[in-house]
Amino acid sequence: MSQLLPSDLSTGSRGTDTLDRAGPLAGATVGETDRPAVSEPGTLVDRLPNATAASRDILAALNDTAADYPRDHLAHELIAEQAARAPERVAVESGGVGLTYAELDARANQVAHYLRERGVGPDVLVGVCLDRTAEMVAALLGVWKAGGAYVPLDPDFPAERLKLYLEDSAAPVVVTQSHLAHLLPAGGARVVDLDAERDAIGRGPTGPLPHSGTPANLAYVIYTSGSTGRPNGVAVEHRALVNFLVSMQREPGLSRDDVVAAVTTISFDIHHLELWLPLIAGARVAVLRWADAADGVRLAEELDRTGATVLQATPTRWRLLLAAGWAGRPGLKAFCGGEPMPPELAGRLLERAGEVWNLYGPTETTVWSTVHRVGRVAGAVPIGHPIANTQVYVLDPRLEQVPVGEVGELYIGGDGLARHYLNRPELTAGRFVADPADPGRRIYKTGDLARLRPDGVLECLGRIDHQVKVRGYRIELGEVESALAAHPLVAAAVAHVTGDPAELVAYVVPRPGAAPTPEAVRQHARERIPAYMVPGPVVFLDALPMTPNGKVDRKALPAPTRAPVPAAPGRARVAPRTDAERDLLAIWADVFGNPNLGVTDDFFDLGGTSLKAAEVVALVSGRLGHTIPLGAMYEATTVEKLAVLVQNRLEMGTPSVLVPLQTGGHKPPLFMIAGVGGHVFTFHKFARALGADYPVYGLKAVGVDGGRRPPESFEEIAAEYVREITAARPQGPYLLSGYSIGALVAVEVALQLQALGHEVPLVVVFDMNAPGYPPPLPLRRRLAVHARNLFRREGGVRYAVRRVRNLGNRVIRLAGLERLLFPTHPALDALPQDALRDVWVALQTAARRYRPGGKMHGTVSLFRAEVPIDLWNAVVNVDPHLGWQGLTTGRVELHSVAMGHLEVFHPDNIDRLARQMAGSIDRASPAAAAER
Numbered sequence: 001m002s003q004l005l006p007s008d009l010s011t012g013s014r015g016t017d018t019l020d021r022a023g024p025l026a027g028a029t030v031g032e033t034d035r036p037a038v039s040e041p042g043t044l045v046d047r048l049p050n051a052t053a054a055s056r057d058i059l060a061a062l063n064d065t066a067a068d069y070p071r072d073h074l075a076h077e078l079i080a081e082q083a084a085r086a087p088e089r090v091a092v093e094s095g096g097v098g099l100t101y102a103e104l105d106a107r108a109n110q111v112a113h114y115l116r117e118r119g120v121g122p123d124v125l126v127g128v129c130l131d132r133t134a135e136m137v138a139a140l141l142g143v144w145k146a147g148g149a150y151v152p153l154d155p156d157f158p159a160e161r162l163k164l165y166l167e168d169s170a171a172p173v174v175v176t177q178s179h180l181a182h183l184l185p186a187g188g189a190r191v192v193d194l195d196a197e198r199d200a201i202g203r204g205p206t207g208p209l210p211h212s213g214t215p216a217n218l219a220y221v222i223y224t225s226g227s228t229g230r231p232n233g234v235a236v237e238h239r240a241l242v243n244f245l246v247s248m249q250r251e252p253g254l255s256r257d258d259v260v261a262a263v264t265t266i267s268f269d270i271h272h273l274e275l276w277l278p279l280i281a282g283a284r285v286a287v288l289r290w291a292d293a294a295d296g297v298r299l300a301e302e303l304d305r306t307g308a309t310v311l312q313a314t315p316t317r318w319r320l321l322l323a324a325g326w327a328g329r330p331g332l333k334a335f336c337g338g339e340p341m342p343p344e345l346a347g348r349l350l351e352r353a354g355e356v357w358n359l360y361g362p363t364e365t366t367v368w369s370t371v372h373r374v375g376r377v378a379g380a381v382p383i384g385h386p387i388a389n390t391q392v393y394v395l396d397p398r399l400e401q402v403p404v405g406e407v408g409e410l411y412i413g414g415d416g417l418a419r420h421y422l423n424r425p426e427l428t429a430g431r432f433v434a435d436p437a438d439p440g441r442r443i444y445k446t447g448d449l450a451r452l453r454p455d456g457v458l459e460c461l462g463r464i465d466h467q468v469k470v471r472g473y474r475i476e477l478g479e480v481e482s483a484l485a486a487h488p489l490v491a492a493a494v495a496h497v498t499g500d501p502a503e504l505v506a507y508v509v510p511r512p513g514a515a516p517t518p519e520a521v522r523q524h525a526r527e528r529i530p531a532y533m534v535p536g537p538v539v540f541l542d543a544l545p546m547t548p549n550g551k552v553d554r555k556a557l558p559a560p561t562r563a564p565v566p567a568a569p570g571r572a573r574v575a576p577r578t579d580a581e582r583d584l585l586a587i588w589a590d591v592f593g594n595p596n597l598g599v600t601d602d603f604f605d606l607g608g609t610s611l612k613a614a615e616v617v618a619l620v621s622g623r624l625g626h627t628i629p630l631g632a633m634y635e636a637t638t639v640e641k642l643a644v645l646v647q648n649r650l651e652m653g654t655p656s657v658l659v660p661l662q663t664g665g666h667k668p669p670l671f672m673i674a675g676v677g678g679h680v681f682t683f684h685k686f687a688r689a690l691g692a693d694y695p696v697y698g699l700k701a702v703g704v705d706g707g708r709r710p711p712e713s714f715e716e717i718a719a720e721y722v723r724e725i726t727a728a729r730p731q732g733p734y735l736l737s738g739y740s741i742g743a744l745v746a747v748e749v750a751l752q753l754q755a756l757g758h759e760v761p762l763v764v765v766f767d768m769n770a771p772g773y774p775p776p777l778p779l780r781r782r783l784a785v786h787a788r789n790l791f792r793r794e795g796g797v798r799y800a801v802r803r804v805r806n807l808g809n810r811v812i813r814l815a816g817l818e819r820l821l822f823p824t825h826p827a828l829d830a831l832p833q834d835a836l837r838d839v840w841v842a843l844q845t846a847a848r849r850y851r852p853g854g855k856m857h858g859t860v861s862l863f864r865a866e867v868p869i870d871l872w873n874a875v876v877n878v879d880p881h882l883g884w885q886g887l888t889t890g891r892v893e894l895h896s897v898a899m900g901h902l903e904v905f906h907p908d909n910i911d912r913l914a915r916q917m918a919g920s921i922d923r924a925s926p927a928a929a930a931e932r
């Protein structure tokens with residue numbers, strides 16, 4: 001065991017004891033170990049007037065935690081020692097990219113030099129707003145190596161919140177990436193953009209810097225929810241962090257052969273265990289992308305792929321994994337903490353993991369302060385005993401120790417205590433109080449109720465105050481209430497938690513005469529607090545119920561209504577307009593058992609609960625293959641908003657129009673061009689269904705992300721696509737597909753690729769007529785039709801008006817002003833965003849103008865919807881190939897899709913579609929097929 005510890009660490013006597021306890025003795029009988037009754041004079045134990053000798057012994061033994069650790073070292077120095085010891089071992093991997101210890105150390109040193117030149121030194125705060133990658137780990141380490149302390153800025157938090165953190169911390173430097181820079185307030189901090197400044201950073205020395213801080217310098221400031229409406233920055237020193245890490249290395253224990261799957265945002269203090277514990281131990285950390293960590297199925301796959309031996313998660317995340325049917329991993333150490341561990345969860349984890357641990361601790365005492373190895377489950381799961389150099393006390397309001405077995409407030413002392421709350425001296429003084437038995441020491445008032453069991457094990461029994469945990473997030477109800485009450489139409493507001501799983505409910509008293517809507521209240525809050533803090537149901541009250549002494553009577557708050565609320569009178573049901581909306585609405589319809597919902601109906605107004613939200617998330621993952629965090633349901637409470645959020649998330653980090661959907665596989669790549677909806681939402685799940693052997697890229701409509709005007713010619717759009725396609729894959733052959741109007745763009749892309757000498761053996765057309773099809777009727781027949789219509793008794797006049805308008809349109813077209821034909825089209829009213837409308841108009845205009853300048857040479861594989869797109873196709877004797885044979889010198893392959901035009905990519909159809917497509921691809925590229 002000793003070689004697993006940092007080189008200069010000698011295991012103290014307490015260490016041996018804790019190691020024993022982690023062994024066979026661990027479990028339900030933890031605490032029954034015969035430990036010496038060390039009763040130090042002057043400790044709180046002596047303030048227990050009526051204690052029996054046995055009680056005193058239990059209390060004294062519990063807090064006998066002294067253990068040695070490298071007090072003069074900082075975590076990054078311990079990591080550098082590992083790098084010197086085993087430079088070639090893999091330290092961090094993320095998304096298939098691995099960094100060895102030597103590479104990690106060198107990169108972090110370069111970042112450190114760069115930051116030092118920009119003024120970072122001991123106790124200087126550095127904001128870090130980065131994606132979850134191996135680079136993020138190197139950058140965080142770089143901050144430490146420069147001597148600084150990091151302030152995590154989660155890019156998923158509202159910009160307003162990040163601004164607050166930056167203002168409060170006054171961090172003079174912020175490290176970010178180009179695509180995240182817009183989240184940060186302008187002015188103030190010096191921004192270091194790791195993308196834009198990559199070359200300059202890379203030119204820096206790879207060796208370490210001198211003077212990278214002392215154990216008494218700050219390591220980080222992490223913000224927690226604050227009861228007065230503002231978050232509090234908990235400032236923690238390096239010594240506390242090193243004590244924590246080294247204690248964890250002993251118990252629960254971590255060896256250099258371990259692989260820790262890191263799933264937690266760096267805004268939550270438990271990330272320290274995930275990132276730094278493996279690295280001080282010479283082990284490996286696999287940094288999981290947000291999307292993989294938030295989806296139970298993908299998380300299970302990632303645990304297998306990375307060979308994880310340790311996963312730390314909140315009960316919420318463990319439940320997510322179990323709900324996905326996770327069968328378990330033999331030998332996995334399952335760490336659970338951040339919220340009470342339900343016994344039922346403990347039982348299920350015990351069946352699936354090698355070891356199960358319940359970990360407890362507030363941010364203010366450095367991650368975890370107590371640990372408990374769960375043996376058998378009988379009733380509440382205890383939180384165990386304190387970690388090394390940590391003391392726990394269960395006290396009454398006079399700060400007297402309560403007898404063993406009785407309930408009091410939990411106080412924590414020892415080396416893990418934070419320095420203070422940043423800029424909050426009063427709050428600091430109120431929570432970090434003098435130890436009554438030794439006023440020179442401080443103890444932290446946790447606000448948790450606890451009981452020390454006669455077997456020497458601690459139990460946590462809930463909160464004294466209004467701090468709550470919802471889906472693993474720590475929330476002060478006061479902060480939520482401040483955000484709610486800031487709404488101009490709100491007179492008073494109370495936030496409350498009910499149900500299992502816990503759900504945040506808002507009780508709102510509107511100002512006299514005002515009638516805010518639930519969504520308006522939530523939206524207002526959303527702009528001020530992170531999504532996880534925004535209540536779901538909003539209950540309007542005439543007055544808040546009061547207790548006789550004038551406090552809000554929380555017990556008298558009514559339960560939120562669960563009956564589905566009908567849509568507001570006069571508000572019509574809005575039908576889905578994009579693929580994403582249609583797929584998501586179908587899921588809502590199933591969850592609510594109501595097929596008549598519209599895309600603008602509000603989830604919570606319909607009676608949505610956190611359980612229903614979890615159902616939606618699970619169905620989105622299961623049916624559509626997309627991961628959305630539970631929090632998204634609170635951020636985007638209508639299908640319309642959820643669709644935008646999902647699309648943006650899926651296509652995030654791809655400012656270009658090319659979205660890699662699946663880059664593995666050795667078949668020729670397929671490039672799928674979006675339809676008039678502009679996004680490639682549906683292609684994600686299609687790419688999955690097609691299988692890992694088929695590389696697939698999506699091409700979004702140019703301009704769909706906003707910020708630029710979409711081109712109105714296919715030639716221009718295709719030229720941009722061709723640039724992106726050949727940049728991603730310089731060698732052909734290229735396979736193309738286009739959905740609806742995207743098929744016309746595909747024709748132009750194929751022609752341009754051919755003109756560049758590339759081979760395009762296959763163009764897949766999803767339900768679209770060829771350009772120029774159907775051909776106009778011969779003049780004689782046209783005149784006959786006009787005459788018949790004009791002389792009809794009913795509708796002849798209307799027909800005449802339409803013809804005149806059409807004539808006008810023709811003039812407009814001849815004048816090259818097609819664009820004028822579309823801006824008032826009724827379809828546009830239905831589109832949810834300006835960018836989508838612009839794309840719609842541009843693509844329609846371009847389609848009207850388009851005349852292909854040649855023929856393609858590959859196969860056209862036409863997937864025709866049985867319910868035709870164009871009424872004309874249904875009534876007139878049509879060409880079954882919809883005119884495509886005229887566009888290619890190759891063959892036309894016809895597939896029928898037993899659905900309507902909008903349902904081509906329907907989840908029920910997708911597997912069949914994928915099989916047919918795979919066949920088309922293999923036929924069109926026989927060389928690749930032969931390899932199968």
Ligand code: AMP
Pocket residue numbers: 224269336337338339340341358359360361362363364383446448460462463469473474
């Ligand atoms: P945080 O500062 O976010 O880590 O939240 C700390 C609070 O979460 C504690 O004060 C407890 O109320 C709660 N908590 C954390 N871990 C546990 C646990 N294992 N069992 C019960 N409550 C916990």
